[in-house]
Each structure stands twice: as structure tokens, then as C-alpha cells.
Amino acid sequence: MSDSSPSTDQQDFPLIIFTVGTAASGKSSWAEAMRARHPSLRICILERDMIRVELFEAEADKPFSWTDWNQAWENKVQWLWEQRVQELAKQCHALILADTHLDTGELRKKATWLRELGAREFTLQYFPALPLTDLLRRDQGRSHPVGGEALREHLKKIGAEEQYWAAIEGV
Template sequence: MSELSPSSGQQDFPLIIFTVGTAASGKSSWAEAMRSRHPSLRIGILERDMIRVELFEAEADKPFSWTDWNPALENKVQWLWEQRVQELARKCDALILGDTHLDVGELRKKVIWLRELGAKEFTLHYFPALPLTDLLRRDQSRIHPVGGEALREHLKKIAPEEHYWAAIEGD
């Protein structure tokens, strides 16, 4: 991951909502449901996978697949993510950062970066680990399934919810 570095100047930031959960746990569906449930709020949703799909399809000129994804593009994904966070923050009342956020240390780095940009309010929505069989079933019905190996790795990485709260609260 590239270093998160704030751009010059502070700005007003919306409520930042982190999702925490494995792939296929319902994070994207929940984010879209929140936007639908609260039409009077300007809720932005940003997912790294959206950026990966855009990058891949623009460069490869074919539909995205995880087997064809080039991990060397992750630095570009990070840079674009940082740019989009700052763009969306100017337009939203709440910004849902809808990624897995399984790594507590990386989550803490994002919170620090966002605080340096002026963000003050953070919360998270935790998606408890589901049995692998349920995740596999859900994953198979997604447009871009990650597969069993990735799901098993996610299940190994997910920590108890309080660890993620400590990361965003600065404990």
C-alpha cells in the first residue's frame, strides 16, 4: 500500500463509515441499502473493487476477472482511492468505505490519514464471519467471485469487532 498523504489544506468531511467483513459478507448490498433507505442524505460509496474493475477493463479491454488481475496495479488503485475519497468527501453527508478492512493496522492508518485531512466522525459496520459454505454460495452468485481460497484467507484474518473499533477510536 502506498503512503497515505493528505493534500494541502483541510476540508469539512462527512461521517466516514467503514465496513468490515469478508468478501461475500453483504457489505456492498448493505451500503446500497443504506443509500436507498436514506434518500434525503447524500451517501457516497467507495469500494476498491470498483476501482480495480474500472482499471482492468480500461487497460485490458475485456471483462474483469480476479484470475487476470495484475496485483502490480494496487499502487495505482491506492492513489485513485485517495483521490476519490477526497472528491466524494466534498459532496457527501456520509461516505461509506465499503472494503473488507480486515487488517486492523491498515484500518488505523486510513483513520490517521483521514483525520489529517479533517475527518472527525467515524463509525463502522461489522459483518461477522459466516460459515465458509455460506460465503462460497454467496460468492458464486456475485459478478466477480473471489473464490474459495480468498474466502478462506479472509476468514483467517477477520478479528473480533472490538479490535476494529479500537482502531477507529485511536485506542
């Protein structure tokens, strides 16, 4: 292939970077900092929460709110996420999937699906659990805070970094 632009060809599929961490742990900020730090690379960032916000605001015709979020829309979020991954894979050198990825089974499924599309290079950025008080403070400063209950659930779910590496390497 003479064109140097990324494509979904198996050899040219972008590096996939999974973030793993609770809400308010710094995943999105880290992703944006990586893009800013490496302006010569085409680093794309995809966040399921941004898809949720777009979908909610289009469907509900009002500003996004977690308390008003309709769980029935999660299937559409998944479909939109898959479409965007495929679109961005054609444009990027690296694709940061900036979500919590706390469930190793779901992470494994995503890595398997991406491999089926042709992805071969995976890495992850792990964000260790922070004290709940720090997460609450950070969460309050976000445009769409998830709240203390969700943060406590995330802290219960987060595992050791090695578990997440095994999930993406073991497919």
C-alpha cells in the same frame, strides 16, 4: 460557511463509515440499502473492487477477472482511491468505504490519513464471519467472485469487532 453543501472543511467533512467483513458478507448490499433507506442524505459509497474493475477493463481492454488481475496495479488503485475519497468528501454527508478492512493496521492508517484531511466522525459496520459454505454460495452469485481460497484467507484474518473499533478510535 453559509452554504449547506458538504466540503472538506474540518467541521463539514462527512461521516466516514468503514465496513469490516469478509468478501461476500453483505457489505456492498448493506451500503446500497443504507443509501436507499436515507434518500434525503447524500450517502456516497466507495469500493476498492470497483476501482480495480474500472482500471483493469481500461488497461486490459477486456472484462475483469480476479485470475487476470495484475497485483502491480495496486499502487494505482490506492492512488485512485485516495483521489476519490477527497472528491466524494466534498459531495457527501456520509461516505461508506465498503471494503473488507480486515487488517487493523491498515484500517488505522486509513483513519489517520482521513483525520489529517479533516475527518472527525468515524463509525463502522461489522459483518461477523459466516460459515464458509454460506460465503461460497453468496460468492458464486456475485459478478466478480473471489473464490474459495480467498474466502478461507478472509475467515482466517477476521478479528473481533472490538479490534476494529480500537483501530479507528485509537488514532
